[in-house]
Amino acid sequence: MVNSTVFSGVRVVWFGHSSVMLEADGMRIYIDPFVVPRGQPPADIILYSHGHSDHAAAAPSITTSRTVLIGNNCKLPVRVIGIGAREKAGSAIIQAVHAYNIGKPYHPRDSGAGFIIQFKTARVYFAGDTDVIPEMKDYKCDIALLPIGGTYTMDAKEAADAVEMIQPKVAIPIHYNYLADTRADPLAFKAAVEAKPGLKTDVRILSA
Numbered sequence: 001m002v003n004s005t006v007f008s009g010v011r012v013v014w015f016g017h018s019s020v021m022l023e024a025d026g027m028r029i030y031i032d033p034f035v036v037p038r039g040q041p042p043a044d045i046i047l048y049s050h051g052h053s054d055h056a057a058a059a060p061s062i063t064t065s066r067t068v069l070i071g072n073n074c075k076l077p078v079r080v081i082g083i084g085a086r087e088k089a090g091s092a093i094i095q096a097v098h099a100y101n102i103g104k105p106y107h108p109r110d111s112g113a114g115f116i117i118q119f120k121t122a123r124v125y126f127a128g129d130t131d132v133i134p135e136m137k138d139y140k141c142d143i144a145l146l147p148i149g150g151t152y153t154m155d156a157k158e159a160a161d162a163v164e165m166i167q168p169k170v171a172i173p174i175h176y177n178y179l180a181d182t183r184a185d186p187l188a189f190k191a192a193v194e195a196k197p198g199l200k201t202d203v204r205i206l207s208a
Contacts, residue, residue: 160195
């Protein structure tokens, strides 16, 4: 397995946990850069989904004086984006959307966000730390980055239910097998998606 894939002109790189990089339209966007290794190219934009230390981590190795920092409910010096708000960055439009737990205490409603990033050729949904939530039925995207680790988020089977709601063209599992209590099998996620009748989503498993 490799740690990157390309769909419709958008390159997705997964570094582990919830740390990803998106490249499209001459822009480089990092999200929750907790485990980004040194030596990566600098960011045009860094997005922070919420304030937990395994997400809202400063990343000096990819930050320059031109890097735009955008976040929801984190204590870093960022441009704050509220749920439902949109930010234009270069040719991309970034929208913050709901991300929260149902029946778990870790991520109450409005304590963090997911993001939908509209590039010229594709829309990417980064779910953030969330369970399956009713708002997902309104989220339209080509690529969905979904947590499968359970405990703090939905698990693999629940993430497959989210895929069924969202109907992306590509789904990529993230937020698993980094923390001890987020153990998950991405092949179980893939199998659960492929078992959904009529669902044509391409599950792409990346290696961290």
